[in-house]
Each structure stands twice: as structure tokens, then as C-alpha cells.
Amino acid sequence: MADPIFSTLQQALVPAAGPATLAHGILVFMLTPAELQPAVRRLRDEFGFDLFLDVTAVDWLGQSPRFELVYHFYSTTHKQRVRLKARVDEGDPTVDSLVPLYGSAAFMERECHDMYGIVFRGNSDLRPILLYEGFVGHPLRKDYPKQREQPLVPYRS
Amino acid sequence: MSAMYARTVPIVPAAHGKDAAFEYLTTRKDELIGWARKFSIFPYPFVTACCAMEFMAVSASPYDTDRFGAALPRFSPRQADLLMVVGTVTHKQAPILLKVYEQMCEPKWVMAFGVCATSGGFYQNYAALPGIDRIIPVDIYIPGCPPRPEMVIDGIMQLQEKIAGSRHPIITDRF
Numbered sequence: 001m002a003d004p005i006f007s008t009l010q011q012a013l014v015p016a017a018g019p020a021t022l023a024h025g026i027l028v029f030m031l032t033p034a035e036l037q038p039a040v041r042r043l044r045d046e047f048g049f050d051l052f053l054d055v056t057a058v059d060w061l062g063q064s065p066r067f068e069l070v071y072h073f074y075s076t077t078h079k080q081r082v083r084l085k086a087r088v089d090e091g092d093p094t095v096d097s098l099v100p101l102y103g104s105a106a107f108m109e110r111e112c113h114d115m116y117g118i119v120f121r122g123n124s125d126l127r128p129i130l131l132y133e134g135f136v137g138h139p140l141r142k143d144y145p146k147q148r149e150q151p152l153v154p155y156r157s
Numbered sequence: 158m159s160a161m162y163a164r165t166v167p168i169v170p171a172a173h174g175k176d177a178a179f180e181y182l183t184t185r186k187d188e189l190i191g192w193a194r195k196f197s198i199f200p201y202p203f204v205t206a207c208c209a210m211e212f213m214a215v216s217a218s219p220y221d222t223d224r225f226g227a228a229l230p231r232f233s234p235r236q237a238d239l240l241m242v243v244g245t246v247t248h249k250q251a252p253i254l255l256k257v258y259e260q261m262c263e264p265k266w267v268m269a270f271g272v273c274a275t276s277g278g279f280y281q282n283y284a285a286l287p288g289i290d291r292i293i294p295v296d297i298y299i300p301g302c303p304p305r306p307e308m309v310i311d312g313i314m315q316l317q318e319k320i321a322g323s324r325h326p327i328i329t330d331r332f
Contacts (some may be wrong), residue, residue, distance in 0.1 A: 139283035153251040155291045
């Protein structure tokens with residue numbers, strides 16, 4: 001079932017990463033934030049995962065650590081995807097940026113910073129990309145009030 | 158060939174006598190100007206979302222808004238007098254919409270095309286403006302997600318009635 005690359009990956013990354021699971025044909029690794037960047041570097045350099053697809057987060061409100069970062073990578077040589085996850089806490093939602101490894105990470109990390117307030121250490125440009133200057137809070141966090149409005153133009157009375 | 162194009166009805170100079178019909182027309186100034194203005198609506202399409210497909214459908218020949226004098230879109234707000242807001246407007250876009258509205262010359266009218274422009278529609282979140290009438294005055298609301306072309310035509314006709322029935326103060330005591 002699993003591709004040969006998966007067993008190689010599992011053997012190579014398990015000592016650092018803990019046991020991997022297979023979900024819908026994608027190998028999933030649960031890492032610590034500190035392990036993330038070295039693991040991604042090995043994925044890219046040794047295993048040919050040359051395409052950074054996405055970074056997003058899941059807000060598990062009430063749990064600790066609260067935020068789960070989800071990264072997806074694709075290998076254009078192996079035609080396989082891999083998913084990395086890492087949990088960061090609410091008090092210090094910081095993780096190393098992947099901009100040194102993938103240039104495309106810059107914009108995706110900005111979006112993740114917009115929506116969840118994750119701080120990507122090493123990304124020099126975390127200005128709002130989908131939101132606007134002056135927006136307070138992070139709207140995809142579960143505790144952001146659904147009906148809160150932050151209009152840029154004052155409403156007519 | 159020449160016979161084919163020959164005039165069969167001779168052109169007779171108009172007889173400016175008392176028996177000639179329609180030499181004079183009495184009307185009210187507002188009615189005359191309203192009648193003229195309601196058939197010369199130049200829309201500015203402020204098109205942001207999926208309602209654009211319906212806007213294209215209603216503008217194209219099967220429905221043909223040109224029948225109402227409202228077909229020629231002007232892409233400069235200076236030359237337009239109907240602001241058609243077609244689709245969802247976000248808080249981030251709101252300053253742009255306001256600027257476009259303020260750049261239009263009087264007289265000007267605003268149409269909220271579709272439910273998102275009308276009230277925000279099903280968007281009730283951090284991003285969407287809940288109705289463009291929060292920031293600019295709206296003359297005609299067209300509900301629907303998206304509205305049928307018939308509804309848009311009905312909206313244009315109601316706007317025409319509104320224009321025809323309103324005051325048009327182009328001549329004042331100060332001229």
C-alpha cells in the first residue's frame with residue numbers, strides 16, 4: 001500500500017519525529033516545533049520534496065498546546081505528499097520560518113500569521129496579507145467573536 | 158439600381174403654419190429632464206464576485222439592458238451615473254467603493270445587485286461588509302443569489318421610475 005519512499009522516510013525521520021501514521025495515502029508526522037525545520041530540510045534535500053504546498057493551523061481551543069500547525073509538501077519526483085504537524089502553545093506561538101528553504105513560504109506564513117497569530121521566526125515580512133493594517137485579533141481563532149466587525153470606512157448613521 | 162433607392166415619398170419642407178402638428182410641447186421641466194435621464198443611464202460596474210456572471214448575462218443580447226438605455230458601461234466613475242455594486246464587498250474593499258462613489262458626478266444613483274451587496278447575504282464574519290448601504294446611499298436593492306435577469310431588469314425599470322418621478326434641479330435661481 002505505502003510507497004517505498006514512505007518506509008524510507010519513516011525509518012529516516014522516526015528517531016526525531018516519533019511514529020508516523022498514514023492518513024488517506026499521506027504520511028503524517030507529528031513533530032515538535034524545534035524538530036520542524038531540520039526535518040523539512042531533510043525532506044527537501046534528501047527525499048526530493050521540492051514543493052511546499054501549504055501551511056495552516058488548527059485552533060484546538062481549550063487544549064494545551066493550543067495550536068496545531070499543519071504543513072504539506074509534495075515531491076515532484078516521487079509524486080507523493082507528506083504532512084507535518086507541530087503543536088505550539090498560546091503563550092508563545094512561535095515556530096521557525098521555512099523561508100530559508102522555500103521562498104513560497106513567505107506569503108503562506110503571512111496568511112497563517114494573519115489568521116491565527118502564529119509567529120514565524122525568520123520571516124522578516126509578517127505584515128497583513130489578507131487582512132488590513134489596524135485589524136485587531138486573528139479571525140480564524142475560535143475565540144474571535146463571529147459577529148465582530150472592524151470596518152475601515154465609518155458606517156453611515 | 159438607382160430606382161431601388163429612389164425616394165418614393167418626396168421630402169416636403171415642414172409647414173410652419175398653425176395646422177402643423179407637434180410644433181409645441183408643454184411639459185414640466187422635471188418631467189422632461191427625468192424622461193431624458195431615465196433613458197441614458199450609464200452604469201459603472203463595480204463587480205467583485207460571482208454575481209458578475211449574472212451581470213454579464215443580463216448585459217448580453219438575450220436580455221439586453223440597452224432597451225432601457227442602460228447598456229453602455231463606463232469604466233470611469235466620472236462618466237457614469239449608475240453605480241452597480243455587483244457582488245460581495247469586504248471591509249478591505251470598502252474604501253475603494255467609497256472612493257469610486259465620491260468620484261461620480263451628480264446626478265448619481267446606486268444599485269445593490271444581489272444579496273451580498275444588499276445585506277451581506279450569508280456572510281456574517283470578520284471580512285464582509287454587511288450591505289453597501291452602511292457606507293453609501295443605495296437607490297435600488299435587487300435581492301437574489303444571484304438575481305435572475307428579470308429581477309435586474311425590474312430593478313432598472315423601478316430605478317427609471319424613480320428617476321422620472323424625482324426633482325432635477327438643473328435650473329436654479331442662480332442658473
